[in-house]
Amino acid sequence: MDLSDSQYLIEIPDLSRAPKLKQLILRRCTRLYKIPTSLGHLKQLIRLDLNGCKCLEILPHKISLEALEIFDFGGCSRLKKFPEIVGNMSRLSKLCLSETAIKDLPLSMEHLTGLIKLDLRECKNLSSLSNGCCCLKSLKILTLSSCSKLDTIPENLGNIEGLEELDLSGTAITGLPLSVVHLKNLKTLSLRGCLGLSSKSFNKLLSFPLKQRKRSPNPMGMLECSLQGLWSLTKLDLSYCNIRMIPDVIGSLSSLKKLNLKGNNFVCLPESIIQLSNLEDLYLGGCTQLQMLPKLPLNMYVIDARGCTSLETLSFSPEYDFGPNMNLVNCVKLIYNQGKRDLFSTFLRHRMIRIIKRGYNPNRLSYLTIPGSEIPNWFRHQNVGASVNLQVPSHLLLSSKFLGIALCAVYIFRQHHRIYTQELCLVKVNGYTYFGYPLSLSEEFGKIESYHLWLQYFPFTRCRWKEELDANEFTQIEVTFVTDGPGWEVTKCGAHLIFEQDIEDLNQTKPGSSSCTISPYYEDDDLGDSEKDAKIKESRDDEPPHPKWTEHPNLIENWIGNSCIQGQGDSDCE
Template sequence: MDSCVEEMLDSYIGEGLGGVRVVGICGMGGMGKTTLAREIYRRISSKFEARSFIANIREETKNQGLVSLQKQLLSKILMESEINIWDVCEGINVIRNTLCNKNVFIILDDVDGDEQLEALAGKHDWFGPGSRIIVTSRDSHLLIRCGVDYIYIAKELNNDDALQLFSWKAFHKPHPEENYVNLSMDFVNYAKGLPLALKVLGSSLFAKRSNEWKSALYKLKKEEPNRKFLDILQIGFDGLTNLQKGLFLDIACFFKGENKDCKRDILESFCCSLDYDIGVLMDKSLITIDDYGTLWMHDLLQVMGQEIVRRESPKEPGGRSRLWIYDDVIHVLKNNSILDALKLMDLSDSQCLIEIPDLSGALKLKQLILRHCTRLYKIHTSLGDLKQLIQLDLNGCKCLEILPHKISLEALEIFDLGGCSRLKKFPEIVGNMLHLLKLCLSETAIKDLPLSMEHLTGLIKLDLRDYKNLSSLSNGCCCSKSLEILTLSGCSKLDTLPKNLGNIEGLEELDLSGTAITRLPLSVVHLKNLKRCYNPNRFTYLTIPRSEIPNWFRHQNVGASVNLQVPSHLLFSSKFMGIAVCIVYIFRQHHPLHQLHIHHFRGTICTHSLLCSVEANGFRYSPVWLPLMEEFGKIELYHLWLEYFPYKAHFERHHKEELDANEFTQIKVTFESFGPGLEVTKCGAHLIFEQDIKDLNQTKPGSSSCSITPYYEDDDLGDSEKDTKIKECRDDEATHPEWTKHPNLIEN
């Protein structure tokens, strides 16, 4: 490798010379073109004003398109995450105008089409003096046509370099063990100087005994003299466990170029130790994962994997374990072939697919993925009886109207109907589907959910986002005690929640934004695990069982009032949004209902109530009431009430002249309780600024490592004043709330 790099640097790259130079690296697959380019990039890229390595261009062009590659090129050079380009022509103009005066070093890896170079490095004058562009390709004629200045032909490694590369993989050092020298040379001779073959063979023999080496060598020798290169690569595959072999074949057939974490659910349904087994495949040089978590493998290894699957049934696709070629799938479906071996079928984005016929022969089918098949309207009733089906993904099938009337999918774990906008009826669930973990019905036209939803007792995530026809939830939806996430955002007709909502003991996140709900049912007190409630626009409070004020409340006090001293000008800053307040309260005494005075408050029956008022320099703003029933407090727990005062709805009504902008404003938050036995024990307040919301939007919900620094109201204080205030705060009060548009979020 060193000699190849030195030759490139001395005779082709022309370091330090003026002008723009485009250099091609050409050779067959497996020759180490990308490895050579990466090593050159590592050595000299820092000497340039800007740099970019664009990998897997052939594959990325198929999957993402040329515009995505143009954005990637500019993003890496300019160090900007957002690049606005709408078409290839615009991208060409942006690249030319942006880079024409910059000294850049760019590597374009695995180019196989003229249009790719024309879109990314069409002419020399796109780049500033001294720029260097390296293009790797298997097609020398392409490089000549596109005006490359110099072409380096990648050669097979000589015996010394080949033995060194093999030894690094087989022994983790540059030379073989003493007793393995002759065996190593035998394998090196079989690889014929091809770097990919040397890597795979060496990795497959690492830490193996000599008898295992001899067995592998015998297997190579018994192949026909004109054996294919793929047979050499298969030595690495043969050393895997069955689960690891299946994972490799899944990546080869379906998931090359996909993000590992985005496909984790699918991969884990076949491979229970996913991260470990992916590590094994990487150790054996069979796959790589880039900085973005994308799964990659050399295309020759992909061909080998697909060939292994094809050999399962050379003449009849229906006898293969995986189907990924559209024509093969159509052949199988049209001819109702026996599908005994089929485990995974992925027909995503098949625009000609209209109907899925009888699948009763696919008894071992575990994954059926039909994402964005936009003309698919009907699925055969046999689907409902696939006992081994783990994932059914119909997301984005916007013409789908007909599903089986009944389903009994005992093994199903993931069911995604999101975006099936014409689907009006959800199937009846026959028997217990205990394994279903995730159900997505977002953006569907389903009118009513069946009572049989109560059979989904293992459900963890239910997504009903933008379910426009949903006006009520059946009690059956609240039968899964294991449900952790319930998303109802955008269900604009939904105005009430089931009274048995409290049965969902495991509920942690409830999203009600964009609904017509104005209150939670009394049974919410049972939701002891509830951490986040995203509330709709008309619903600005939350009450849950909790005995402590959340740590992020900057100002806390024992009792029923808390005082804040704030620089007045901050209250009129465009960054100021409002005040969050909260209290802990408890029913100290309980009374029979007939002994209590029953009130009617805005259509709500109550026996007790709490009032929250905010004063600024003696001016009192409109108070907020919380009506309560003593039944609500029969469970002897402390409860937390959290309320939000938006700035525009409260403080902006008070004239600025009445608050001296050069002085501090004294804000007092007071809570009053009405009704026997109701007591306020603690209270807190926190000013909310625009930056708090921005920080939240950049923080994934559920992150336990949130370290957002809030915009505090004393940021504009003098140093001495600020030091005094900081000393008054506990250390744990500086943590930041994970806030929402209406900051009604509870989290300790």
Template sequence: MSFTRINQTILSESKDLVAMDSRIEELLSFLEIGLLDVRIIGIWGMKGIGKTTLARVVAKRIRARFEGYSYLANVREATEKQGLEHLQEQLLSDLLKSNVKIQNIDMEDVIGHRLRNKKALIIVDDVDEVEQVEALCDRTWFGPGSRIIITSTDEHVLRRYVDKIYQVKLLTNDEALQLFSWKSFQKHQVEESFLKLSKDFLTYAKGLPLAIKVLGSFLCNRPQSAWSSALDRLKENPEKKIVDVLKVSFDGLSLETEKKVFLDIACFFKGENKDRVIRILETGCGYRPEIDIDVLVEKSLVTLFGRNLWMHDLIQELGWEIVRRECRERPGERSRLWLSKDIIPVLANNKGTSAIESLSTSILCWSMLQFIDLSDSQYLIMTPNFKEVPNLETLVLQGCTRLVAVHPSVGLLKKLTLLNMRYCKSVESLPPFISLESLKSLTLSACSSLKKFPDIEGNMESLLELNLDGTAIEELPPSFGLLTGLTCLNLGDCKDLLYLPSSIQYLRSLKSLILAGCSKLDGIPENLNWFEFLEMLDLSGTALSQTSSFAGLSSLKNLNLSDCNLIEGALLNGLASLYSLEILNLSGNKFVQLPQSFSQLSKLKHLDVSNCGRLQLMPKELPSSLQHVSAQDCTSLIDSPNEFKMWASPVSGTTTFNCFNSSQNQELSTLNYILWAVKSRRHIGGDKRLVFCGKQALSKSINCFLRYSLKECTTCIV
């Protein structure tokens, strides 16, 4: 039979085989039946696109030209249920025209003497593993002129063994309409009254023959009202027969990362640039998804248009359905949310769970939403688009440790008052703050990958509290000075922070400034007079310059200068001018003595000089307001080594002085409890007796006898 006669026979094929002619002709040109070589052709495409139908029709038309013929159907499923040995037996039985059992024959003899001289046509349908190809269609087994056709959704499997790959294309609009008409009306043309509905169904099917056949057969002989109802139902519940067929490819993915990437593309990244998607998934999920995307392309689940990721609409719907099945009734327990009708109730009613990995970046109809709490969503890698949430006031993303991308629209939320991103440790950058005019509290604590604070391009005078502690920020932008309403600034443990911008002088409303642990900070502003309302200043662990001055901080109540390598000099002497100071921490420094001028700190209540190993002398007079002095582990102290003192003061009541080494802490805790009991119920009056307890006394039993009246309290420690 000539090639022309084969084509003529095909043209008269059953009307059911719509749009097959051109495809069969193309495949026959790949086969080149007149040549004497052994040729293997692969047919590749997504599930339901017509690979099996194409192979069957071609085989039916050309099988008469071969001495042997075998059609191995559903190889993937047959391998799982019966094993490859069963398929080998079927292959040999078909070609040898007798029942064959592998255990009873010599394969080398069969291949060498009975197959190598036989011109065979073999169809191996639905292959998904390399081992299947090796076990069933080794080209060296068969005689000259043999042809092997393998169908598969996996291009990678085919590429290793076939001579050419024929990729089956989706039906054109005209072809799709013709097939749909035949299935739904048993004729070539759709009835005029059903034409619009038919096109709606074809829009849903997007040229996939499987979907067109299933939908057409279902709608056959049904009234228009049923068609409309079925179309509405498809939007919420895809046709199970279609989903089940397509899902085979998803179930065949061998790694969890491949499945996760497929679902992410289906729900969020269809049409997105491949490189951008790879960057987001790498940072947010901790693995390299490029190979996973390649596998999805090879398995016909994803297509590349240039550098953009694409997939058939029904494949995308398969992904959606897989996620819905995770928890159909409670969207907050699904891994991915992409529809506003699911997202809004979850966010508005705080129904989100740690199962949520990602939210859609294109959510509509959020206009009334005021509060979003996605805290501890450990699989969330990107935030939604907040453009349609103009009334949002509170946004909590705390503990979203894999969050990578923050949508630029967050900088446009004019009514946002609180943004909490504590422990979002994968976030490296934030969009510009353009219109956050109502923001009062911003927390970025422990965002350990955040290297740059965003530029401030609009009014942010309402911001009162800013927590940047534990970030990787190296510098603050000059626009930082626009935060003129800021009262609390926490930059603690910003170990990469090199300097503070000069514009910080405009933060005149500051009441609390924390720079503790900023070990690379190149000094602090030498003149802190700008901060006249500052009440708390923590500079512990920083490299203070002796030229730094605290003069002018008339409101300062709490100052922490621990572990700053301080020695005697102007800086220490200048502390005496802080007449509002109540708490002073100088622990872990290198000075030998404290200035006598400390007695001028008339409101000082707590003084900590612990671990000052070089300290020898305390001031002769301490402020009468002092309630407690901690000098623990001051091993060089001459005045009161290893002692605990308590005395009464007309201003502070009872003052305690702790100079024990850390080895006495357990005994000291008992003593402290007793002193707390005394102080909590005391009326000291004018009693100024010193009660002294040395190291030896602590090793004895401690008895506390209280006798107090409105005028006096006597404490005896033995």
């Protein structure tokens, strides 16, 4: 029976005459305030869903629903008490009590032996978790986020041996029980916004001693006995905890893939982080005290350091096979201390070489965002505004040596807002849109008042449009940046077609050397805007063509821009 959104339903009749009822769905019946006692004895009821019944206050004192599988009271904000569990309710797999006014749960929760997911998020009055909940051997997901009065977790939490996800974000806890080291299957742990963990309390939180309960005089020693037991942990969220130091022991989380440290106050990361060989994503946005990053694991995919205004050093070297996507918005000190040329050339080299060696994953694009106001010289096609056109001999795009296209845009925020702005980079080939890549930009970690560069590489290795090209004709490629909201403006953009020779050139280039073939920035700070724009539009007829081109001189003469790739003999470095 589904009576969802019945705004005038105040109470439901006696259900004892409907013993075969299997589903009772009353979602968003906002005037419903009472459920009859007879509901607690419906032996064949499989689903009971009253999500969003904001006036619901009264439930049966006891329930014995043997067939029940889904029990959803989320958003019943006046519900203060959960019924006693009587008899066998082993089939119940999902219990949602989020956003209710419940203060505690009965010990009889232990009878829910088949429960897999327990959702108690935003239960603002919940001050403790029943020991009965910690007897649920089948429980895999426990959500307690934003339970702001919850300051302790039962000592027997470790009994939930199958627990895989534990969300304690936004709670008032200052530590975890000793038994947490027994959660050998725990994969996700979120402590986001647990301000009680700041400073010394953070060490106490992660200190899960294995044998003794009394506090160790050495919090770092306690910590070393902690995380080492969570071998299955793949996601750890410690964001916005006011943490001032990340301990070395974090390097023992051998399965960790995602580490979120946003909004904290530490100055550096421990060198042991390089031991996290499976780490892919590192989030550091808003860590305004962070000054240095040590060498990081080679397999990393994302480093998000937006708003790390004190960051000065990123440890990498030309021979260090390290090329993650990096968001370095407002990291002005890093750019001027580390060197624009090194950062740009290293990014290109490692990202493209990695794609060739390991294959292209369409779900994982390659990008770099850094402060800057000029398109690097390396991009052979440049234009003022939000679009750039390339007219390319089709036979070059059909060549097995053609790999993809690198794009670059200079952007600035004309209006400031914290919300995400969704932008789109469109790539059209002969008028047809073959690529559309979303770009998410925000001022979550402070205003973006300076110009920034966005760089991205798109492999063209699996494009059906190649079948439509005529080797004897030209192909028109148009790159356009569009936005769905105000405030974001692209002032200049550029493109560069990538061939195998470019990879060879990049692989041989040593950042900072006088013989490098990449000069990422114009340094014409004394030029006016009109002079700079004119410089961008200059033709490069004086530059020699790439050796490949001599095979088709008739096409070269007519191709606008004269060249799409840079040969080994070209050099824009001073």
